[in-house]
Amino acid sequence: MRTGPGPRPPTQAAAPGAHPAPGRGRRTARRRGRDRDPTGAEQPSRLGHRRHTHAGRTRRRLRPGARLPRDPRHPDLLAGAGAETRYVTADATDRERIAEVLADVRRDWGPITGIIHAAGVIADHNISAKTEAQFAGVYDTKVLGFRNLLDLTHNDPVRLVCAFSSVSARLGTAGQCDYAAANQAMEQITAAEALRRPDAVVRAVAWGPWAAGMVSAAHAEHFRRLGVPLLEEAVGVRAFMTELEQSGPACVSLAAGAAGTAVEATDRPRTTEIRVGADTHPYLIDHSIAGRPVVPVALVLEWFTRAARAAMPAHESLLLRDLRVMRTIALDRFAVEETRLHLHTRPEGTGADDLLRLELKSPEGALYYSAIAGPGEQGALAAPPALPVDETFEEHPGSAVYDGAMLFHGPLFHTISTITGLSSAGAGSDLVGMRTLNWPHDTWQTDTLVMDGALQMAALWVLSSASVQALPMGIREVRLLATGPVDAPVRCVVHSVTQGTDNAICDIWLTTGRDGAERVLAVFGGVEMVYRPDLSTPQRAGALISTDA
Template identity: 30%
Template sequence: MTQTAQLSPSSVFVVSGGAKGITAECTIRLAQQQPCKFILLGRSELLETEPDFAQNSDESALKKCIMENLLSQGEKPTPMNVQKIYNKITSSREIKKTLAAIEKTGAKAEYISVDVTNTQALQEKLATAVQHLGPITGIIHGAGNLADKLIEKKTEEDFEKVYTAKVQGLENLLNCVNPNQLQHLVLFSSVTGFYGNPGQSDYAIANEILNKSAHIFKQSYPSCHVVAINWGAWDSGMVTAELKKIFQERKIDIIPIAVGAQMLVKEMDNTNHATAQVVIGSPLVPMAAELDSELRTYRIRRQMTLEANPFLQDHTIAGSPVLPATCAMTWIINACEQLYPGYRLFNYQDFKVLKGITFNETLAKEHFLEIEEISKVNLERIELKAKISSKNPQGRIHFHFSAQLNLQREIPDVPTYESLNLEEDNIITATGKDFYQNGGATLFHGPAFQEIKRVLNISPEKITTECLWPELSAQQQGQFPVQWVNPYTTDLSMHALWVWTQHFHQEGCLPGKVEKFEQFAMIPHNETFYVSCEVISKTPSSAIANFIIHDRQGKIYSRMLGAHAIIWSMKMLRS
């Protein structure tokens, strides 16, 4: 059993960027939780004593004092010179304030003026600190720089400034410690690395490397508590009133300082020892791009293989892996949303399965997604037609899937399902894995598309299921990643109709057409959700149903209206 790291009075943390700003606030809160020892690193100089002219001057009067002092020395008080001296003095004051706040908790704190990208200086100065504080047992890497510009305007110097503080800084810090003695490694990453953000390509790269580094270090040293925290925007001096307004327009929540600092303490608790990466903050939804009046058509090629999409092994029909219709639709949705940043799918209509894609000797070398603009209303919505096709070796075109989509800037408010019924009738008593790959009439789906936890109630008109989908890794999702729409939970929601057809008619079914699909909110991962399947009609060859995916209170995540299923005999599906 892996031993977990414990915070104690003897713990020694080195904290890059830890003397000022957000990292300082987090360090103070950590010291309040557990007084220990902290080595704070920063590039600013710590003044033992301030110049005479600055003493007893608050920050509002400091610039005037600086100007008067420069004039008295015969120097010109240019704005640049005044600001430089002002920054030096106020930085030193903030460092002293941080040290005092930490020591007030009973912890010990020491400040070292050093650039974490300077390998030799960092090693020498940390070695001196270790002699009287003890071996370093924890790293909090909060150092970072910004140089926000669109990528075509970035210089090599911009990239180096941003990249080295994060990546080389981490490498240098790790080279200064014995990794076997390291009990905590906390990396201040960013939602920019997780979601991306215009103008921050270098910052996104650097932070995503921190994320991956956390996972790699955790694998190598499982007893160390490792976490890369992908922070959102903080309510700090860097977030101006103008920037707050932009965040509000983009529906990006700002993290209050006290709340964020407490979140750091929470993430360092032993209960979160197994989590190597966490996102704290809103998704970075891009601003909607201006739409012109010209209607365009796009053609996208994709090569699909079993190796690139491991989840397909969990969707095998008649002995061969088959691309789920929901994954085909997700390819269409994701491609459209990437073409139009700031717009998301609200609904699609008339989705048809024309010819499924089977991963056997008939699989085409490549498939084509054609997207055609039908209409555009600037900053409101875009209507599109899409179809997926391929060519056989003889050059004949096969159409596989088609749909019409509506992307919108604003998604309507989440509605409530008025016919909610979560009462249990105990007619079907099977639970969890019993519904799947259990022989006989059970569902054929493997773990990637499971699972129905239980059937709450069933009647000739309706079935209600309780479901939970454990999130797949990015590697398992392959070319069909979960974004705004989740193809795996959408597929899972339709399992209810299979259970219904099997219970009443001893038959299975596969999707054939969807008249309309609407999405209001993302279906949660690793949490219970519910599917209310209303059966509209049933014939010997087909069934039509509505699927409403919702939470326990009836708040609707998404709904599939007029879903047509093709009835198949169990023998054909299994053979």
């Protein structure tokens, strides 16, 4: 943020771990809660109170997130950037102490105009071994510390709010349930703050691992074995400053790309707004759970496919990887108000693989779905292997399962015409597409109804083998070899991969044609169905699978 003209430069208060934002004639108040030693371990800060006033006018940018060196020349570096600095030892969760510090800053330098919150501690343990005190220490430093800063600057003319989050908030890290939860909570607070401060720059930056600072040689080796590249300092600085200087979503990720260099923040996501309501998507009234329409995974797959094919028009086939359901999109006011969604596409990495990161978010930045898109295999795929023959199974009409107990779907989602097999090994069925059920004409890139039918069959397979309802929460990969709605009936084959105590994994094949002349339309590999015991109806499912010996 650049300060405007005036006799007294404004003040920015930075939370522990953040560097003063450099600028001409800028003054910053800085406090630290805890530092990391060179091995990455947390230590209480040994920095005392310092204040340095200089007349230097040279602008210099310091890398964000780095550990401040305990070097007597460091104040001169900041002075060279034209900054006055104040170092304060304080606990981010100590509201009274932080209030005192901010009062001193206002008295000497004027109102607070910027906040950078980067406080953080870790206490890595498995959940079973983690104590309540350890969890609270990690969580409160992030969340309570952030709330303290926001509350105590409520009446200040704040123009910048930046919280340093972590990719662990989105991807998770072993032993860091508290750290991941804290960062995710902080991102949600940031999204809400962006609404309260429409004229300010408000960001939560989910950092990936850096090539310096908190990452020791041991950490770097650990990430190398995992194939996770580190964020180089110079690229990270440019990315961070670009985020603060340009408009964008409240929550962003800045991490190194697959080729070992960071995705530049200048490669900003392309954002498409999607409006969902009774006028735009009337068929969703038949995808209601407990009377509330819900956006199906298959429709998000359609949106992701459109975005990917628009960005990669030269590729006929498409591969979507690591499709993740982060939260349900419930359309609570479906009949009277459109729900706005933002679809973000951004190049993934800097190589020549034409990969795209796709994210579906709320306007406030809450993440609903994510995936990686790239070109698929050229040429036809072989037909799926046949399911084991069960002579005792009798084919059932699809109408038998749309009773509200086994499948909740309304008439416009009744894609299953015949169930040809159902056992612990898998399931088979015939599906009809969108044109058969008179869905509205559109520039469809997939047959969304057939795709939904594939996941319906996966749910029926889980119900038959585990007597429990399940929801699709992730798909390892989706190979799409056809475009648009289909006219002919589609054969769906579900193959069991694993069945556990909390979820089940399966592969799904969608084909057209018969007698060895089948054409593969799509393959879902590694569909994760998460059990929902609260929705289970084993007694009703038994009526359908009683002949499955």
